[in-house]
Amino acid sequence: METATNLLFRLPQKETHRDGIPILPGALPLVGHTLFNIGDTLTFLRNAAKKAGPLFWTRGIGDRLTLVCMGEPGFELLKNRVTSSEFIREQSPDFVGDSLLSRDGVPHRNLRSAMSGPFTPRGLTSSGAAAISAEVVEACVAALPTQGAFSLLSHTQRLALDVIFRVMGIDRSELGAWNENYREFILGALPFKMDLPFSPARRARKGRIWLDSRFTRLITAARGRPDMPGTLSALLAARDEEGKALGDEDLVQNLRLLALAGHETSASVMAWLGIVLAQRPDLWEKLREESVAAPGLPRSPEDLKRHPFAEALFREVLRLYPPVSLTARQATEDLELYGKRVPKGTMITIPIGTYGYDPAIYPEPERFDPSRWLGRRSPPSTIDIATFGGGPHFCLGYHLAWMEVVQFATAFAREMARRGLRPQLAPGTAPPKLRYLPFGQPPKKTHIEMVRA
Secondary structure: OOOHHHHHOOOOOOOOEEOOEEEOOOOEOOOEOHHHHOOOHHHHHHHHHHHHOOEEEEEOHHHOEEEEEOHHHHHHHHHOOOEEOOHHHHHOOOOOOOOHHHOOHHHHHHHHHHHOHHHOHHHHHHOOHHHHHHHHHHHHHHOOOOOOOEEHHHHHHHHHHHHHHHHHOOOHHHHHHHHHHHHHHHHHHOOOOOOOOOOHHHHHHHHHHHHHHHHHHHHHHHHOOOOOOOHHHHHHHOEOOOOOEOOHHHHHHHHHHHHHHHHHHHHHHHHHHHHHHHHOHHHHHHHHHHHHHOOOOOOOHHHHOOOHHHHHHHHHHHHHOOOOOOEEEEEOOOEEEOOEEEOOOOEEEEOHHHHHHOOOOOOOOOOOOHHHHOOOOOOOOOOOOHHHOOHHHOOOOHHHHHHHHHHHHHHHHHHHHHOOEEEEEOOOOOOOOOEEOOOEEOOOOOEEEEEEO
16 A cells, blocks of 8 residues: 555656746645644655655745755755745744844844853853753653653653753642643644634744743843853853843843753753663663763763763764754755755755755665764764754754653653663563654653663
8 A cells, every 4th residue: 555655756746846946746725735744754755755856846825936946055055155044034034023034134143142041051051041951851760651652752741841941940739730831832834824813823823922021021030130050041141242141021022932942852852862772771771881880960061971871872862853853944045956946935844854864874774773883083064964954054052952762761760770671661662753733753652661671
């Protein structure tokens, strides 16, 4: 029986090319390729490239065409010399707003220069954010169930959100309300924008309004406590290249997206890491040995050097299970891609999640092999960390995610080793597949359990 992805290429269509570039066949009436693209996104894009080549058009809702550019030429577009991301502000005003993600040029550079310091390895250490993260991770891992099957994703989502709350100085007693309203807000990432009662767009807007009001209160309180540890205090003290402090509106817009969306992606990577370990006792044993030998969880860049295998697991999980599958840019001038002219104003999708599956970069890319990251003399390349974006819009939360996931892997192994346990998939649980709606998370029905080592 043919899969849905293969069947779509057999459906009829009228126009086959635009500007000499093939239009992917199989678009459905009204919704185009959208339904194929919100599930197994990476498989869809890789199969599409096999059929149409590295440069092709896809149809969206309302028959809108978007260009997809695979490979190195696509990644080069992230450098933003000939493309812009400002269109996102108009397409997604409630979800993205006027944040770093939707700014370019001088406005982006000024805002990023003010925000970047607290998110560097040194900034995370000096502000106390890395130590706060370690404290939260240890407590949450210690509370994981040791009997019966459970969804690890549910626990890592709460863990990652708790880290963000503590780092930002949010009262843990409000965790439930923040979590609930964030779940509503994140619906704004879905492609369905119709503003109807109970629609994702309406629910996302209500969640955003709640979050914005709470962030405003939090910022006001933090301004009265300059000695408060954590990232928010460091952001309030930061200055841009012109010596200006961040205003409340800039802080709210960026905390809402950067901090909370960052939690969602970290939670996904941690859950996938645990699920992989539940299927690979050999990897669990290596992690256990490294984690038990260390004096504790890493709290600084120097500490991370004691955890090379935990870091290798983080990078291999990120490669095979990227939480973000693609990003987009708009051409600000006529371009040439793969020998084809691309007109100014064209919307271009860059499938950043597919680079980890490129056999020219990673031999046997389907094989989970942390050893490919060990013994390297140079840091990861920009392609290695492509799922965090590239160019001036590279994700500010990268170093926090790196630290947090290595802390989780180490704490998980240390705690279960202390109890004489190891993880395995719960009976009747099939190995999960990567799905995007909107982030690349394992299904919550994927359960693991702890068994005697």
